[in-house]
Amino acid sequence: MIARVKLSSGREIVGFATKNVYGGAWDVGPTWNYLVTGDRLLLIDTGRRGMGKPLLEMIETASFAPGDLEYVVLSHGHEDHDGGLSELVGQVDVQAYAHQVYGMLNRVEPTMAPAPDKAEIPAACWHCPMPAWFAQKFCPEYHKDRKGLDVLPLGNLQHPFDSGIRVFHVPGHSPDALAILVDDEAILVGDTILPDITPHPTREQFFELTKGMLSAAYVEAQQLYGLRAYIRSLKTLKNLASQQDSSMVLPGHRLFYRAQWNQLDLADRVDELLAHHIQRCSDILDLLKNGPCTAEDISRDHFEPNLLEGFGINMAINEILSHCELMEITGDVASVNKSQFVATGTRQFESFITEFS
Numbered sequence: 001m002i003a004r005v006k007l008s009s010g011r012e013i014v015g016f017a018t019k020n021v022y023g024g025a026w027d028v029g030p031t032w033n034y035l036v037t038g039d040r041l042l043l044i045d046t047g048r049r050g051m052g053k054p055l056l057e058m059i060e061t062a063s064f065a066p067g068d069l070e071y072v073v074l075s076h077g078h079e080d081h082d083g084g085l086s087e088l089v090g091q092v093d094v095q096a097y098a099h100q101v102y103g104m105l106n107r108v109e110p111t112m113a114p115a116p117d118k119a120e121i122p123a124a125c126w127h128c129p130m131p132a133w134f135a136q137k138f139c140p141e142y143h144k145d146r147k148g149l150d151v152l153p154l155g156n157l158q159h160p161f162d163s164g165i166r167v168f169h170v171p172g173h174s175p176d177a178l179a180i181l182v183d184d185e186a187i188l189v190g191d192t193i194l195p196d197i198t199p200h201p202t203r204e205q206f207f208e209l210t211k212g213m214l215s216a217a218y219v220e221a222q223q224l225y226g227l228r229a230y231i232r233s234l235k236t237l238k239n240l241a242s243q244q245d246s247s248m249v250l251p252g253h254r255l256f257y258r259a260q261w262n263q264l265d266l267a268d269r270v271d272e273l274l275a276h277h278i279q280r281c282s283d284i285l286d287l288l289k290n291g292p293c294t295a296e297d298i299s300r301d302h303f304e305p306n307l308l309e310g311f312g313i314n315m316a317i318n319e320i321l322s323h324c325e326l327m328e329i330t331g332d333v334a335s336v337n338k339s340q341f342v343a344t345g346t347r348q349f350e351s352f353i354t355e356f357s
């Protein structure tokens with residue numbers, strides 16, 4: 001599926017949907033990759049592994065010459081966005097870019113890996129919440145391809161693209177997540193903002209696993225990981241929205257989903273996502289009134305049964321842990337016996353989420 005948008009600047013953005021494998025109750029739908037026209041053609045994201053060639057074919061169908069592609073930018077280092085890159089660079093001569101953290105975590109370091117089965121995989125995948133069977137089934141070839149990629153680092157607002165393009169670091173869903181503002185008219189948000197669904201946050205705890213791989217500029221977990229980083233990024237985007245008359249939001253998934261186009265107002269969607277996280281924290285505290293619970297106990301109570309099937313339980317536990325982590329910081333939750341959480345009786349999380357920036 002192809003979607004074309006013409007900006008009043010005269011520039012065109014063309015969206016290409018590529019297939020994903022995930023399915024099930026946590027399905028995010030196809031990945032939306034975007035071609036941005038200009039003096040040079042810029043492609044944002046490459047779909048999952050195997051999608052490099054189909055994406056080039058779609059680009060051709062949309063009447064562009066794949067050979068004219070100059071740059072690829074990865075919105076973040078998840079397989080459904082960078083998996084197609086290795087095939088793509090095998091077909092056309094393009095230079096790939098990503099946030100500098102992408103490259104720092106796209107290295108193998110057996111001595112720092114958190115478990116023997118992670119010794120040969122890129123550090124970016126050390127904290128993947130998916131179960132081992134999933135990784136064994138879908139990821140070995142991806143890990144192999146990824147390690148060989150030549151991806152140059154982008155700093156915040158520093159890039160080789162034309163002056164209508166602005167790049168923002170928006171970590172939280174992923175430590176290397178970027179948002180790309182085009183001519184102050186359209187914003188490509190990767191998975192940081194999605195229609196219908198709330199992007200999965202990382203956890204600050206992941207920083208402990210990867211900090212040995214990061215540069216000295218990253219001293220605190222919340223610079224890159226967890227709900228605090230995510231909330232700050234949402235507010236960065238809301239602040240950007242307040243500087244534009246309107247900007248079209250082009251998300252990494254669900255631009256079109258189940259026979260429907262999803263148009264978002266950036267500021268409104270940020271408010272909805274913040275409200276969602278406040279509600280989830282509130283629900284967790286309500287459950288903890290009944291006594292100490294593990295993240296799994298909370299997940300089984302909080303989520304619909306279909307969301308707990310298969311690897312769904314891993315996704316659910318990751319969600320709950322990222323919220324409990326934030327509420328440990330605000331003092332509303334304490335951990336006991338290593339794996340259980342208790343409510344302390346305070347409810348600071350709401351003002352914290354509202355005021356944090």
Ligand SMILES: [Zn+2]
Pocket residue numbers: 076078173174191
């Ligand atoms: Zn993602």
Ligand SMILES: [Zn+2]
Pocket residue numbers: 028031078080081191252253
């Ligand atoms: Zn994604």
